[in-house]
Amino acid sequence: MTPDEYCQDRAAASGSSFYYSFLFLEPRRRQAITALYAFCREVDDVVDECPDAAVARTKLDWWRGEVAALYVGRPSHPVTKALAGSLKEFHLPQEQLLEIIDGMEMDLDQVRYADFKALHLYCYRVASVVGLLAAEIFGYRERQTLKYAHDLGLAFQLTNIIRDVGEDARRGRIYLPQDELARFGVAEVDLVDARYSDSFRELMEFQVERAQATYRQAFAQLPATDRKAQRAGLVMAAIYRATLDEIVRDKFRVLDQRISLPPLRKLWLAGRTWFLA
Secondary structure, eight states: OOHHHHHHHHHHHHTOHHHHHHTTSOHHHHHHHHHHHHHHHHHHHHHHHOSOHHHHHHHHHHHHHHHHHHTTTOOOSHHHHHHHHHHHHSOOOHHHHHHHHHHHHHHHHOSOOSSHHHHHHHHIIIIIHHHHHHHHHHOOSOTHHHHHHHHHHHHHHHHHHHHTHHHHHHTTOOOSOHHHHHHHTOOHHHHHTTOOOHHHHHHHHHHHHHHHHHHHHHHHTSOGGGTTTTHHHHHHHHHHHHHHHHHHHTTSOOSSSOOOOOHHHHHHHHHHHHHHO
């Protein structure tokens, strides 16, 4: 299996909305974004699948070393080997790949956030930075597009937090800000035990509106001259926003199930958005 095949398998096996957004890209950009996605999956899985925090830290440190090796031309992992070719064509700063790792490591150190300001740093590292790297791969003319990419990444992460509230709580992680839980009268045990209430629905309505406002802010910052180049991000947004709509229609039943779109609907949204963008 080649490094590119390894990354392709990682992306396809995840069933992620990101995978569908890559389908219509030209080959060189599709290869690069698939390798970047595989990198994110690898370091995310270190934290999610390793029960021993000390071992997880050691593995993340290994990945930091592997990123350093990548930038001196000596990658050893299939993912970094696949990324190596992208460094010659696209501007992918080493510090941003390292910042993604730092974001994943935050899950080992911090499982509660006092307020949205505190949560924002986590979202920036694990999502907005990915958006900035993706924008480099997709291509742009206007620097304003980087503001769009930053905010779109934030919107994606806010959507993930909404979708995964119950699953994350059972893992011991609560990303909903503590001050907002208190404001709406929702206890942490309610999330863990999947206790639905009017208070919980009001809390989630607030979260969804913030996510939707972040999407609107992102779109407002995308220059018309870069819209075609950034279509893959718009595809992701269409799928993510449709997922938010499903969550609302299902009355925020996110504590005891994971709401997602079927593959055929993701494919339809991807094709429709790509060709209309």
